[in-house]
Amino acid sequence: MKWVNDITKLLGIDFPIVQAPMFGVTTPEMVANTANINCLGSLALGDLDAEKSVEAIRKTKRLTSKPFAVNFFAHNIPEITDTLKADYVKAKIFVEQLAKQNNLIITIPELDELKINSYDEQVDAIISENCKIVSFTFGNLDKRSIEKLKSSGTVLIGTCTSVAEAMILEKSGIDIICVQGLEAGGHRGSFALEDIPKIGGLSLLAQVSEAIKIPIIYAGGIYNSKTLLASKTLGASGFQIGSLLLGSAESALADFEKKRLRKVNESEIILTKSFSGRFARGIKNTFINATEQTEFILPYPYQNKLTSELRRVAKYNKNADFVNIWVGQSINEFSGQSTAKIIQNLIEQTECDSR
Structure with missing residues (x-):
């Protein structure tokens, strides 16, 4: 399988495999384990305040010199x-x-x-720490935040759970879209709080890939080479894994x-x-x-x-x-191996099955 594509070039990684930003599960060690094998680690900041966000970012930087993403909640506060x-x-x-x-x-x-923390202070903290890859969920960023992050050279990754959400993200200038299927573990990345889209992941992925032109990361049910290759066939250039890493040595569980x-x-x-x-x-x-x-x-x-x-x-x-205890629909053995080893096994299995 040819791993190099538009996403690896944009993010400066060798393999377009993304460790999901699972707030409460992801640790700096998990992120560094992923980044150090040239995949994309994602540091989950959730709705932390600026001080705690900076602390987590700096701890991760001490563990890896490779690029990694930071992720936060782009939610509205009622x-x-x-x-x-x-x-x-x-x-x-x-x-x-x-x-x-x-x-x-x-x-x-x-x-x-x-x-109650808004993401405004996180944006400033992220820019001050020179983080160049930012992903977010629960909605879209406001125009001012997008402009601030883009002007600092940041690659933006938004999350969608419907075609309509994907089109909103693309129109606002987001660089990459993470398509999240209903089967994914943890929180829905939906813009809506109540009437969330209930479309299955692979069906949604196929529709989004036809509707937008920017690169797509797929998240939802990827736990082996067959599920990864299926999402690639349907238009994904990147592959986000979360539940597969829940039992890992670096998991905060x-x-x-x-x-x-x-x-x-x-x-x-x-x-x-x-x-x-x-x-x-x-x-x-x-x-x-x-x-x-x-x-x-x-x-x-x-x-x-x-x-x-x-x-x-x-x-x-x-x-x-x-x-x-958040988990997706694709039940697996929840290996206790290191994050790096679990991902490397997935890469090797995919290379073998795609020959």
Whole structure:
């Protein structure tokens, strides 16, 4: 298989394989492992503030001199209304009581105590750290941010979950589009919060490749050479892998989370808004089951902030029923090998199968 293409040239890498930016799973070590074998590592900054973003970027730079992407959430922050205030109180009481019933003692901050970060300060931090590859999800960047990043020589990678979203990104000057299929693990990259596109990945990929002219990275269900080659046939020039790396040595998942992951079956993997307020695909558990039966799910990022302390305490107590373990529909062995070794195995397998 010929790996060199428009994406490898644009990003300065040898192989167009992208390690997915999985906030809460990705570590600087995972990013460096990927970058050091000349693929694209992606540092997940999520909605961190500028100081913590810079800290993560600098830690990654100490581990690799190769190019890597930084990724953040391009989300809109809902206005705090009287309705949201009332809903927050109800949701807070529900989560605290549910935790107590399951021997987890938590104290959730009041709404006015939450620190909600926009991506504006991250853009400035990224530019100051001279990061030249930026990916984002949950929407499109505002015109001013696009201009600031492009003027500093940054390659921009946007995420789409529909043809319409892909066309918006292309029209606004984004360089590469990551097409995310419904089967992908973790959060949907959809612009919408509620009525998200429900089209399968390969069908979406084929349609997007016909609708736009800029390079495409495909994300969703790639876990071996056959799935990678299928996405290449349908128009992808880059191949993003996430779930394949969840069990890796560099993954931030705790041992008890990896153990739960390796026991999962397909009937346990669902889309849920229970932990964050945005649809994400992961393993069903007690918290999800209880929350999905209520009306106590706030819009992102408020639900995400609401459940943060619960997840922290549950992780400390090694309780898999109250942490979010995101995973896609393509179940695999979730190897504990290094990120580099897992990706190298995929490259070798693909080269063998494409002969």
